[in-house]
Amino acid sequence: MAKINRRQFLVLSAAGAGSAIFASYTQRRASYSQGSSNSPLDLSKLHHSSNGLLELDLEASESPVNLGGKRAYLLTYNGHIPAPRLEAKPGDKVRIHFTNNLSQPTNLHYHGLHIPPTGKADNVFLRINPGEKFTYEFDLAKNQAEGTFWYHPHLHGLVAEQLFGGLAGLFIVRGELDEIPEIKAAKEEFLVLQDFALDNYGRPMDSGHMSLMMGREGDLIAVNGQINPSFSLPANGLLRLRILNGSTSRFYRLSLENHPFYQIATDGNSLNEPIEVSELLLTPGQRADVLVKGDRQPGQYRLLNLPYDRGGMGMMGGGMMCGRGMMGGGMMCDRGMMDRNDRNATIALATVNYESSVKSIDLPNKITSIPALPEPMQVRHFELNHGMTPAVGMAFLINGEPYSGELINTQVRLDTVEDWEITNTGVMDHPFHVHVNSFQVISRNGRSESLPAWRDTVLVRRGETVRIRIRFQDFTGKTVYHCHILDHEDLGMMGIMKIR
Ligand code: C2O
Ligand code: CU
Ligand code: CU
Numbered sequence: 001m002a003k004i005n006r007r008q009f010l011v012l013s014a015a016g017a018g019s020a021i022f023a024s025y026t027q028r029r030a031s032y033s034q035g036s037s038n039s040p041l042d043l044s045k046l047h048h049s050s051n052g053l054l055e056l057d058l059e060a061s062e063s064p065v066n067l068g069g070k071r072a073y074l075l076t077y078n079g080h081i082p083a084p085r086l087e088a089k090p091g092d093k094v095r096i097h098f099t100n101n102l103s104q105p106t107n108l109h110y111h112g113l114h115i116p117p118t119g120k121a122d123n124v125f126l127r128i129n130p131g132e133k134f135t136y137e138f139d140l141a142k143n144q145a146e147g148t149f150w151y152h153p154h155l156h157g158l159v160a161e162q163l164f165g166g167l168a169g170l171f172i173v174r175g176e177l178d179e180i181p182e183i184k185a186a187k188e189e190f191l192v193l194q195d196f197a198l199d200n201y202g203r204p205m206d207s208g209h210m211s212l213m214m215g216r217e218g219d220l221i222a223v224n225g226q227i228n229p230s231f232s233l234p235a236n237g238l239l240r241l242r243i244l245n246g247s248t249s250r251f252y253r254l255s256l257e258n259h260p261f262y263q264i265a266t267d268g269n270s271l272n273e274p275i276e277v278s279e280l281l282l283t284p285g286q287r288a289d290v291l292v293k294g295d296r297q298p299g300q301y302r303l304l305n306l307p308y309d310r311g312g313m314g315m316m317g318g319g320m321m322c323g324r325g326m327m328g329g330g331m332m333c334d335r336g337m338m339d340r341n342d343r344n345a346t347i348a349l350a351t352v353n354y355e356s357s358v359k360s361i362d363l364p365n366k367i368t369s370i371p372a373l374p375e376p377m378q379v380r381h382f383e384l385n386h387g388m389t390p391a392v393g394m395a396f397l398i399n400g401e402p403y404s405g406e407l408i409n410t411q412v413r414l415d416t417v418e419d420w421e422i423t424n425t426g427v428m429d430h431p432f433h434v435h436v437n438s439f440q441v442i443s444r445n446g447r448s449e450s451l452p453a454w455r456d457t458v459l460v461r462r463g464e465t466v467r468i469r470i471r472f473q474d475f476t477g478k479t480v481y482h483c484h485i486l487d488h489e490d491l492g493m494m495g496i497m498k499i500r
Helices: 006-014 021-033 159-164 181-185 335-340 486-490
Strands: 046-048 053-067 070-077 085-088 093-101 109-111 133-139 147-152 169-173 187-196 220-223 230-234 238-245 252-256 261-266 269-277 280-282 287-293 300-305 347-355 378-389 393-398 410-412 417-424 430-434 439-444 457-460 465-471 477-483 494-499
Touching: 046 053, 053 085, 147 159, 147 238, 147 287, 159 486, 169 187, 169 238, 181 238, 187 230, 220 347, 230 238, 238 280, 252 347, 269 287, 280 287, 378 430, 393 477, 417 457, 430 465, 457 465, 477 486
Parallel strands: 046 085, 053 093, 085 169, 187 238, 230 347, 378 417, 410 494
Antiparallel strands: 053 070, 093 133, 109 147, 147 169, 187 220, 238 287, 252 280, 252 300, 261 269, 261 287, 300 347, 378 393, 417 465, 430 457, 430 477, 439 465, 477 494
């Protein structure tokens, strides 16, 4: 094994099970070559509900995949990067027969869905060991928002590593929104944005080569598992892009050459009406639904990822967490890492090609009407910070506490409305995510937010205070809130909330 510095050692021991991934790849490859096929696993890329039931087998395993023309050994659900897209409607029952064939424990989280955080539903405290099976079962509420949600592993300590290995897929809830004539007439495409860093054998780079403090980023950016794929836009028509940032830490600042975006949803929730934006910043965990009008000179346009500076430790001018000194001599990252994290590069993520003309479609006017939440009964304060603690090294904290796994940090009452004021006193941006209930952003640094929108993840930039308003509805039990830079979450920036 390569040399392990103190920081990596701490991270590995924090992960508990450790990272025995290397060994298991070798095993898996052996079993593939023996042609092991004992389960009648349905390997299709789309599973939708019928007669009110979405039921499928889902297997997490290390699998050989083709990633941008290269052989890679990634972590997959049912062998696909990204994972199969699931589609259901409000009121449907969901039953997922899950098998963990990874070499590590794992579980499933249904990001953004309004379902119970307990039992066989969105229970992030479950631990499904290697070789074990578990059947997830829950009902989507009749009032479940229609939109773009997703699923990914959520076992504290291993979330970043498993997501970076590729484990992420869309969970689409369809309904009336999709029946709005203009939206229905639009051509629909799904864009799952993931980044990867592969070693010479095509395996995910191990954490020793990643900047965990900054949050690991890879140099290979895939859209639906492909490098720079093409999408077609009907001339005069509309293209509906449903975009997920399924990356562990990378932010995307998207812009389509010569075309504004007309945003119709934030995370899994529709906006009142389309909002014209020239760029779209998506932090890890966030989604956006946008319409693009095919009203320009027919041709080819690039979907660009523009530079974004999400902060850093200020050690290298540019903000990289590289170099000696932080952790008493351990190398934080190597030269290759710096190149991978070059934030000044503009990259083409995908290409949009005009295709033959259709009868012209207008933008929809009214989409929904977002109610204002009542005044809060309580205001709570959360401070996001990172500090050095003698025992743990670099810790990522909320209100001075790292995630403990047991301690309940926040107790709230069902059917109440609260304002949460989240202050980032650190040197990096942190996207703050709350499970189970969506929220509205009320203000940023005291300035009230003008766009009414529901979100489940909000960016709190360094130095900023963001106030969100949240109503705890329908479900009691323990759940979590955390930074969605998943290395930060794994390093402690998560709290437990109990809804009573
Ligand atoms: Cu997408 Cu708690 O996570
Ligand atoms: Cu979530
Ligand atoms: Cu963070």
